[in-house]
Structure formats: structure tokens, C-alpha cells
Amino acid sequence: MTSLVIAEHNNASIKGATLNTVTAAAQCGGEVHVLVAGANAAAAAAAAAQIAGVTKVLHADGEGFAHGLAENMAAQVLAIAADYSHILFPATASGKNIAPRVAAKLDVGQISDIIKVHGADTFDRPIYAGNAIATVQSLDGTKVITVRTTGFDPAPATGGSAAVQSLTAVAASAQASFVGSEIAKNDRPELTAAKIIVSGGRALGSSEKFNEVMTPLADKLGAAIGASRAAVDAGYAPNDLQVGQTGKIVAPQLYIACGISGAIQHLAGMKDSKVIVAINKDPEAPI
Structure with a gap:
């Protein structure tokens, strides 16, 4: 039983939400692997290898991943999904964009916004705007999960020594392309x-x-x-x-x-x- 965490990064470093997701993955049992799909993202892959608890980093490098387009990211995850019992995403805008595509293609139910892991197939998630907590059990062969990062402590960003394995990047989707972005500059914390x-x-x-x-x-x-x-x-x-x-x-x-x-x-x-x-x-x- 091995879990795959889909890393969020800026091609140079790993974003904090990934660390919380690694903690959730570790609680599912078995090994934890991290997928870093990006463009010239060797530095991010090296940073992922330092995360405590991670046993392997899969590095897929291609221009189609430069901006994290969900179509390309989902295709890369699906290319290796058969090797994993759990596929976990941070419950961020990016994770919520990619995870449903993966779950639909695998024909499994998505387990959204988990805040606690009871075992390999049982999880807590908030419902009714957090006024009730549902304990859900999944019998699917592959669990596709989004993790509410506030529910888990971040894994230490250093102390690990995972091996980095290069993957062949999937071809970029012809149906979607990156047009542009407007990023607000802010000196305050995220x-x-x-x-x-x-x-x-x-x-x-x-x-x-x-x-x-x-x-x-x-x-x-x-x-x-x-x-x-x-x-x-x-x-x-x-x-x-x-x-x-x-x-x-x-x-x-x-x-x-x-x-x-x-x-x-x-x-x-x-x-x-x-x-x-x-x-x-x-x-x-x-x-």
C-alpha cells in the first residue's frame, strides 16, 4: 500500500500545503511518494526529497506543467495511478481542480476535504459548513482524496532523503492552453x-x-x-x-x-x- 501526494510548487520550492498533505498520506499507512510535475522544476523535486517521511519523489518535467494546467496534471497522475492505493491533493484551488478529473477517469468516488484519518479506508470530513463531521468509508480500490490542510500538522520540510526518479512527461493537452495571469503583489504573509x-x-x-x-x-x-x-x-x-x-x-x-x-x-x-x-x-x- 503506497500513497501518492501531488505536490504544489512554483518550480523552485514546495508550497506549505504539500507538507500538511504528506502528513495525511503518512497516516493512511505504507510508503509516501510525491509527484512533482513542472517545468524546469528540479529544485522543487530536490526540496520534496528533503521532506521527512517521503520515500520517493517522482519528477516529471515538461512545458505543459509550467502553469499547473489541470488537464495536463490530471493526465500525468493517471499515467501512474495504477501503482497507488491513495492519491492525495491539498484542498486548494489547484487540488480541487485536478482531483475530480482524476477520480472521474478512475471511476471512483472522490473523498473531499478530509480532516482526520482513521485508517486506510476511513476518514472524517466536515459537512453542513462544518457544523457536523461525517465519517466516511471508501471501498474503492484507489482512494482519491483532497486534504483540508488546517486539519493536519505540516511534515518537517527537512530531514528526509528520498530518491528522485525522473518520469516521462505526458503530452500536453491540445484542448487547453495557458493565456495569462494577473498576480497581486503582497508584502504580507499568505x-x-x-x-x-x-x-x-x-x-x-x-x-x-x-x-x-x-x-x-x-x-x-x-x-x-x-x-x-x-x-x-x-x-x-x-x-x-x-x-x-x-x-x-x-x-x-x-x-x-x-x-x-x-x-x-x-x-x-x-x-x-x-x-x-x-x-x-x-x-x-x-x-
Whole structure:
């Protein structure tokens, strides 16, 4: 029984979500292999080989993987899927894009957003916006799983000495091509990896007030900035700052909610924070 973790990386280094996914894979039992599919991604493959608990790194290099297109990534995973009992993806935008394609092609059910591993075939996952936990058992020969990274501690990024094996890259899909991307530059920590997050809600009243209150607070604390869906819908903050069921799932050491009442969808995205500070006028607010 061997598990395959699909690494997220920038062709030079491994992203933090991969480390949490390796921990989940190790709990499934057996060996843990990591697939690094990229373009000129030898450095990322070498970094993956250093992750504690990883026994082998599979490195597929091709231009079709340069931007992580789901069509090409899924084809590469399917090319080696027969060798694995479990195929695990971080439950990020990328993982959620690739995993369903793999599960559909393998004709198996996808097990989404797991937060606990009971055994090789049994897992916990949140349902009803996190208000209930479902324990699910899969009888499929291959388990295709997405991992809610806040549910697992990251594996140590150093200390391992896995062998790196080169794979022949699959041909790039003719149906999809990379057109371009607009990446927002931000000097603050990434929202999903930040240890401190300050979030603003609709009560702040305007985009100007949101920036006036939240920006200096985040700068002082070295924190990432988040927002409720109501604040995003009102135009106070951009979509990529949204925390919640339809935004980003976070679990920082400290979460400061300013003017957020705590709708069920927002709570689902931040309730695993270690310390939660709520600043608002309503003592009966759900948060």
C-alpha cells in the first residue's frame, strides 16, 4: 500500500500545503511518494526529497506543467495511478481542480476535504459548513482524496532523503492552453499560511474605512488581512481576501475579527483558529 501526494510548487520550492498533505498520506499507512510535475522544476523535486517521511519523489518535467494546467496534471497522475492505493491533493484551488478529473477517469468516488484519518479506508470530513463531521468509508480500490490542510500538522520540510526518479512527461493537452495571469503583489504573509490574521466585515462601512482600520493593524502585527463575504460583496475588499466556506479556510494562531457578526459560512472558514478575538457591538453575535 503506497500513497501518492501531488505536490504544489512554483518550480523552485514546495508550497506549505504539500507538507500538511504528506502528513495525511503518512497516516493512511505504507510508503509516501510525491509527484512533482513542472517545468524546469528540479529544485522543487530536490526540496520534496528533503521532506521527512517521503520515500520517493517522482519528477516529471515538461512545458505543459509550467502553469499547473489541470488537464495536463490530471493526465500525468493517471499515467501512474495504477501503482497507488491513495492519491492525495491539498484542498486548494489547484487540488480541487485536478482531483475530480482524476477520480472521474478512475471511476471512483472522490473523498473531499478530509480532516482526520482513521485508517486506510476511513476518514472524517466536515459537512453542513462544518457544523457536523461525517465519517466516511471508501471501498474503492484507489482512494482519491483532497486534504483540508488546517486539519493536519505540516511534515518537517527537512530531514528526509528520498530518491528522485525522473518520469516521462505526458503530452500536453491540445484542448487547453495557458493565456495569462494577473498576480497581486503582497508584502504580507499568505492568508492560508499566516499565523496572525485580521479580518474586517460589513460593519466597517466603506472601502476607505476598511483600509484605514485594517491596514495599519495588519502592519503592526505582521498579519495577513482577511474579509467576510459581506465585506467582499460590498466592495470593501478584493475576492482573494475572503475567509469562509466559499473563500479560504484558515487556522492561524490568532484571528481578529473586526465588525464581523459570524455568519455560518464565515465561521466554517476560521473556527479552527487557536485564539479568536471578536470586536463588535453585538454580544449575541454568532462569532
